[in-house]
Amino acid sequence: MATKRPPFWQREKYTPFLLLLPAILTLLFVVLLPLLFSLYTSFTGYRLIRPESLWQWVGFRNYQRIFADGDFWTAFGRTIIFLTIALNLEFLFGLGIALLINKITWGQRTLRTIMMFPMMFSPILVGYQFKFVFNDNIGILNNALQSLGLSDGAIPWLVDKYLANFSIIFAEVWMSTSVFAILLLAGLFAMPRDPLEAAKVDGCNPWQVFRHITLPFLMPFVFIAMTIRSLDVARAYDIVDVMTGGGPAGRTELLWTLIARTGYDNARMGQANAMAYVSILLSIAFTYYFFTKLLAARKYMGGAE
Amino acid sequence: MMNGKLRKQIGAIATWVLTFILMVIICVPGLWVVLTAFRPNGEVLAKPPVWIPENPSLNNFAKIFGFGADQVAIPVPAYFANSLIIALTSTAIALLIGMSGGYAFARYRFRFKNGLFLGLMLSRTVPGIALSLPIFMIWSRIGLIDAKLGLIIVYVALNVPFTIWLIDGFFRQIPKEMSEAAQVDGCTRWQAFWKIEFPLAKSGIASAGIFAFLTSWNEYALASNLTRSTDSKTLPVGLMDFTAQFTIDWAGMSAMAVIIIIPALILTFLVQKHLIAGLTFGGVKG
Numbered sequence: 001m002a003t004k005r006p007p008f009w010q011r012e013k014y015t016p017f018l019l020l021l022p023a024i025l026t027l028l029f030v031v032l033l034p035l036l037f038s039l040y041t042s043f044t045g046y047r048l049i050r051p052e053s054l055w056q057w058v059g060f061r062n063y064q065r066i067f068a069d070g071d072f073w074t075a076f077g078r079t080i081i082f083l084t085i086a087l088n089l090e091f092l093f094g095l096g097i098a099l100l101i102n103k104i105t106w107g108q109r110t111l112r113t114i115m116m117f118p119m120m121f122s123p124i125l126v127g128y129q130f131k132f133v134f135n136d137n138i139g140i141l142n143n144a145l146q147s148l149g150l151s152d153g154a155i156p157w158l159v160d161k162y163l164a165n166f167s168i169i170f171a172e173v174w175m176s177t178s179v180f181a182i183l184l185l186a187g188l189f190a191m192p193r194d195p196l197e198a199a200k201v202d203g204c205n206p207w208q209v210f211r212h213i214t215l216p217f218l219m220p221f222v223f224i225a226m227t228i229r230s231l232d233v234a235r236a237y238d239i240v241d242v243m244t245g246g247g248p249a250g251r252t253e254l255l256w257t258l259i260a261r262t263g264y265d266n267a268r269m270g271q272a273n274a275m276a277y278v279s280i281l282l283s284i285a286f287t288y289y290f291f292t293k294l295l296a297a298r299k300y301m302g303g304a305e
Numbered sequence: 306m307m308n309g310k311l312r313k314q315i316g317a318i319a320t321w322v323l324t325f326i327l328m329v330i331i332c333v334p335g336l337w338v339v340l341t342a343f344r345p346n347g348e349v350l351a352k353p354p355v356w357i358p359e360n361p362s363l364n365n366f367a368k369i370f371g372f373g374a375d376q377v378a379i380p381v382p383a384y385f386a387n388s389l390i391i392a393l394t395s396t397a398i399a400l401l402i403g404m405s406g407g408y409a410f411a412r413y414r415f416r417f418k419n420g421l422f423l424g425l426m427l428s429r430t431v432p433g434i435a436l437s438l439p440i441f442m443i444w445s446r447i448g449l450i451d452a453k454l455g456l457i458i459v460y461v462a463l464n465v466p467f468t469i470w471l472i473d474g475f476f477r478q479i480p481k482e483m484s485e486a487a488q489v490d491g492c493t494r495w496q497a498f499w500k501i502e503f504p505l506a507k508s509g510i511a512s513a514g515i516f517a518f519l520t521s522w523n524e525y526a527l528a529s530n531l532t533r534s535t536d537s538k539t540l541p542v543g544l545m546d547f548t549a550q551f552t553i554d555w556a557g558m559s560a561m562a563v564i565i566i567i568p569a570l571i572l573t574f575l576v577q578k579h580l581i582a583g584l585t586f587g588g589v590k591g
């Protein structure tokens with residue numbers, strides 16, 4: 001009498017879940033399960049050289065140990081400072097570049113393409129390139145400074161405490177500023193002309209126009225860029241690993257290089273996993289923060305439409 | 306009057322000077338690596354520096370690809386093949402998974418939709434090096450360490466969230482009514498997808514694919530810990546082989562850097578337009 005109900009996989013209600021099943025399964029097996037395993041490991045005294053230590057439950061000892069460890073906090077603090085400086089500089093330079101290119105009419109397409117250049121580089125190449133540029137003996141920077149007579153000695157860019165940190169931030173900013181520049185430029189292109197002209201008619205000066213019209217309009221784009229960037233801040237690991245390896249003597253050690261050293265070089269997997277969890281929470285906090293900002297900005301844009 | 310005109314001119318000059326400095330900072334480091342790839346190693350070390358290569362040659366490339374008398378001990382052709390196989394396979398799989406998932410997000414309403422989307426994106430925030438630890442432990446137990454398959458699986462998972470995000474955006478730009486009309490005319494939803502939506506979103510999907518390819522091609526943090534030998538080492542990991550030696554072969558390393566960058570360069574040029582559109586659309590219009 002009634003038509004037979006179709007089997008559940010043919011019901012409309014379940015279709016989206018079936019479509020998403022491969023994605024969910026992949027991430028379950030490659031991300032979620034490993035992360036649960038590493039959470040477990042962070043409570044054990046697991047060392048790679050002693051496989052049976054995987055079952056040695058030590059409670060919070062790894063966490064107690066890293067939180068009492070000066071090296072860990074130095075690396076942690078340096079990572080926070082590194083990210084704060086790098087992201088702010090990337091935003092400022094990106095905004096500057098976008099405004100600059102937006103102003104130029106002749107050759108704009110070419111400039112835009114050149115500006116995307118650093119995005120094509122793998123972080124490992126950016127690291128190599130700046131290892132080469134900042135090399136004290138044969139680097140182009142010291143060569144140029146010496147040829148111009150600005151310096152007579154070899155400046156130890158990658159050895160001195162401050163210079164080495166400057167160098168890795170420079171490399172990071174070089175690599176990622178274009179993400180901001182491109183998205184902000186897209187924002188500038190999408191901007192309606194009317195409010196700008198109305199403001200000019202009303203006698204606003206260029207700074208006021210920028211501050212009260214352009215910048216608020218660009219904010220959602222800033223947060224998209226920030227969200228995208230916070231997804232891959234850990235790419236800095238690649239750069240630092242090539243340029244300095246966290247050295248010399250831990251002067252450029254970031255959380256991520258410290259994890260690699262603890263886990264692989266010292267084979268203390270339990271402790272490394274505890275640190276890894278701190279780094280994961282850090283990344284999630286960054287992403288979450290910018291994502292909520294993005295949602296708020298988006299709502300604001302929706303209201304304006 | 307005069308004052309305003311002068312100010313405008315100064316402004317224009319300042320714009321060009323700034324643009325020039327910017328371009329120098331962006332281009333010179335890369336250009337220096339490219340130039341070095343064509344120099345003999347002696348010229349790299351020369352004091353005073355040789356700015357323009359005096360006798361440019363392809364020797365460094367011949368060397369790292371194993372031609373000629375003085376080849377290096379680093380098996381670049383094998384790394385190149387590994388990189389290509391791993392990146393292509395993982396991209397193809399990620400695209401299939403991403404198309405299916407992106408379609409679900411673009412065309413259906415369902416429970417937990419926002420939560421699922423957020424969960425997918427959050428999985429991407431896990432730093433590669435942090436994820437590499439448990440994967441290393443598990444893979445070494447099931448024999449996936451130093452295997453191409455091991456890396457392919459990881460890269461698929463790495464690429465799926467972003468692929469879904471991009472493809473979701475591209476599908477949403479296609480009006481729903483088009484495929485509904487096709488269904489009224491007697492197509493099944495499956496046919497409507499292949500006849501209407503897929504052709505329209507094709508270029509967007511292609512750019513998502515290129516993006517996934519580049520992620521895999523450039524990845525280092527995971528690859529450096531999950532690979533050991535020529536069986537699975539990729540180019541970025543192979544680049545570090547050079548630094549393990551006592552003296553760094555800057556010329557050879559630069560040649561290898563050029564080899565890594567060329568495919569990335571070409572592919573990025575192809576997708577730049579779609580990439581920007583995809584990112585902003587997916588992000589702003591939600």
